[in-house]
Amino acid sequence: MRRPKSRSSRKQQKNNELQEIDILKEWMESQEPESGSNPLALDPLKSKSPIGRIVDPETGVVSFSSYAGARKFHELPISKRTKNGLERGGFKKMTDIQVTSLPHALCGRDILGAAKTGSGKTLAFVIPVLETLHRERWGPEDGVGSIIISPTRELAGQLFDVLKTVGKYHTFSAGLLIGGRKDVDVEKERVNELNILICTPGRLLQHMDETPNFDCSQLQVLVLDEADHILDIGFKKTLNAIVSQLPKRRQTLLFSATQTKSVQDLARLSLKDP
Template sequence: MHYLKEKICYKEGGTSTNIDNENDENNAESKNINEYNNVEDAPTKGSENLGRGNDQAEDDKETNKRLRGNDDKDINNLGSKKIKQTDISEEDNKNDMEEKCDKLNIIDKNGEIEKSINYKNYAISNKKSEKENFYSEQKFEDLDICDALKKGLKELNFITLTEIQSKCIPHFLNGKDILGAAKTGSGKTLAFLVPSINILYNIKFLPKNGTGVLIISPTRELCLQIYQVCTGLCKYIPQTNGIIIGGVSRNEEKKKFIHGINILIATPGRLLDHMQNTKEFNYKNLLCLIIDEADRLLQIGFEEEINLIVKRLPKKRQTALFSATQTTKVESLIRLSLQKPIFIEVTTKIATVERLQQGYALVDEDKRFLLLFTFLKRNTSKKIMVFFNNCMSVQFYNDLLNYIDIPTFCIHGKKKQNQRLKSFNEFSAAKNAILLCTNVAARGLDIPNVNYIIQYDPPDDSKEYIHRVGRTCRGNDSAGSAIIFLMKHELKFLNYLKFYNIPVNQFSYDQKKLINIQSQMESIVTKNFHLHKMAREAFKSYLNGYVTYALKDVFDINNLNLMLTSKNFGLDTPPKVDLNLKFNAKKKKFK
């Protein structure tokens, strides 16, 4: 395959101004953090080698000059903090909205967060709080846990318990099953790690006894994150811990089972594989089962695996199940796995944290990438996550942005595990960086100091919106901003957010001050074989994803102008896409 060899360097003159009107900070070097499970090093940050041939060198020099010519000295703001509150609900009939939401299991009749579980069947340890209470008044040093665990907590700088921790840990230490509901970033990882580790320590559970604590989580990144925290907590404790996930050698994992893994963190697919095929895996002495992000596990299709896993485990055990949202499938899993659980809920009437500044940008169909490009150029000193709805879009925009000298990391489901881990670790350690990702990074990942969440592609529903924006404002003291890009026909999505009491303001920007690189972008994509192929595939994936949106009254494929939409991918003409939809002759939207 022939790639073009020489890169275009895009450098602007003038001073950058970000959405908060703050002065840009100096770029800081990224610090490496530990990688786990002996995952081999991946290629360095950036895209594939997108080379240029000599036959295009002169054209590229001219394109480079035009790119440099876009001076942004006169740009004041891309947006502002204080923008009018938008109320679109008057445009729609409220009863009609409630009916639609009810059919989609998004809200209940009172417009509050859905809870389809009948909680009166469970003991409830607390009531809802009207205010956001993140930390409790309780200290880890006051807990009835071993000194070795307290020492590990102190070294990791865990001093004060969060609300979910203060309510879960005592019940779990007393032998109760736990059903936990807390919004993202509430600190539930320690809520199950601390008591389960202490239980093994107190009974002197040894490696020869096999696995005593099993923690199941939906994604590899979440498992690695839990493993990282667990390793730190177990620094002064003799019990062993390990991780089994897809993308890592099964034979290497089998060797670990021979020596015994007391605390095992796993994704469900690989876990079930070892339960069925690895005789060295001893789980007959299991004491604690932790199911983390249960709603997410079921949503992405692990229902059968989870049921088979639970049925194989000893009946006499403690179980803790955590789920940010409660659905009918979660209720079925509760009946299968829990026995007379204590229901613990830490939430507020506002579904997102109060410190989070949230807004939307109304953008024309053909200006979405220009707005993103301008925003990224104005905020080079910030830490930014950009969400897309499909893997091909993430990879295409990652390759394109790196190609025009905007360094980005990317994480998506089709990326190799060692590359995903490297991107995650380097972005987490960086002071200022850009991560392009799919929803694989939306749940549970604890990435420090994220300044902005950009939802380039809107989420499928309000719940996914909440999890995406939950990647910023992690902890009690941090602040951040979240911006969702919406086209005019997508503005009804704001009504669904309002049912969750999510305050969303409109962020304004001057379209005349967007950095217009459209013609240069199309020239680059046309000339570069790799980028052109990626652009076409990403465009097709975007449309196929748009068809699958559940909120058809908001995300209707027939409202898209395909010619304008293709501009965001650097295409002058949209490729043919078979969506099995009827051609709209009046609007001429399909070629």
């Protein structure tokens, strides 16, 4: 049996994580990509260049590597917990949608992304969700920190599997809220204890309307995945009703295979300077 960590080792781990978070924030702020720029157009970073915090041995001057244009996950300003989850899942090199969107998403910007199914967009929003809550030291008492909306039960289930893999070393609670999986009354008992919700639109709105004390007032990140598909199957009014009940101060990541007029209308409603 593994021995439980002592109080001193837990305290040391917490201090190490707080120090890591401070470094990640400084790294992101110092190398923040210009708004509207396309990191994919930049030259890839040289693999032999130092990554992260760099201290000049002669002058002691501290600088940070650029992460806009990074092609590998370890070149991004993300936590060790997320890096371990990515490594466990076999994720090393980024796809085009990840290279393009992650530098902007990690520093808190809204994203309007066009990416076909299978292009890797799931990690383009799962990573920012995990990192935002990690930097905020999100805990059980903080409630719902992120909502990820998917058009179908099957796609929601696939997202949940990716989240479990990449988020394995984080301590967030996550739930899958979809019709037909379990009785909604069972979900109502637990939904307020969850940090990350992956859900279909109808089920989420049902909880918003029916679940006592269902609270999204502290929401940090909203994700709309396969937005064109969500709208195609008749959830426009449902989405509008959901968005109207969420705090305006939040980050929103909207991904769609196509940029239809309906998607553009939704983007205008949901996104701020994407």
